[in-house]
Amino acid sequence: MKLLSTLFLIILNISLITPTSLFATTATPSATITPNMADQVKALVKDNLATTEARLKEKVDLQSLVGFVGTISTISSQNLTIESRNNLMQVSTTTKTAFLKDSSPIKISSLAIGDKVIVIGTSAKEGIVQAKRLTVIKDEPILVTTTVAVSKIVSIDLKKKTITLSINGSDKSLTLSKKSTVNLEELKPEQTILGIVKEYNGALSLSRAKTL
16 A cells, blocks of 8 residues: 555656746747848858959950050040051050060150051050050061950970961961070960061061960
C-alpha cells in the first residue's frame, strides 16, 4: 500500500510538469535591416553600376578609336580643320585633349596653320573627330608617308626585329624605324595596337605603338 502511494505521488508530479518547461528554447532574434544599412547597400550598388558603365564606355571608346596624319588648314576656337590625303577633317577638342610637341605638352594657342599633326580620337560621325591627343610632328620628305593604324599583331621576330601586323585585311611585315620607341619584347601576338606606320619606297616601318 505504501508502494502504491509512492508511485501515485511520482506520477502526479510528472503530470504537473508543463510541456513548455520540457521543450522551451531561446528564440534567436531575426536580423533586421536598418535605414542606415539600406542606404549603404544602395550606395554600393550605385558605385558598382557607375564602375561598370565607365568600363563599358571605355571599351566602346577604344573600339571607335581613329587616327590620322594631316596638316592644319584652319584654327577656330576649340575646333580645327585638318587636310589629310586631300580630305578635310573637322577636329573638335575639349579641356581633356592633350596637345604635344617634341614630347612636351603645349597649348592649343601654340598651334599654327601648316603644322603637320597626328590626331588620335573618337569618330563622332564621318569627317568629324573628337580629339583625345594631337601631336605636332616634323614635316618629312614627301617620299615618306605616315599613317595611323589600329592593327592586330600576327607575329614578332625578335632576331630580325620585325613585326607582322594585319592591316586592311592582309598581313604586313614591318621593321622598326630608326627613331622607333617600340620595344618588341613587350608585345605579344593577338594583341591589338595603335601604331604609327611609316612607308618609304614601299617598305613599312613601325615608329610608335600602344596596346589597346
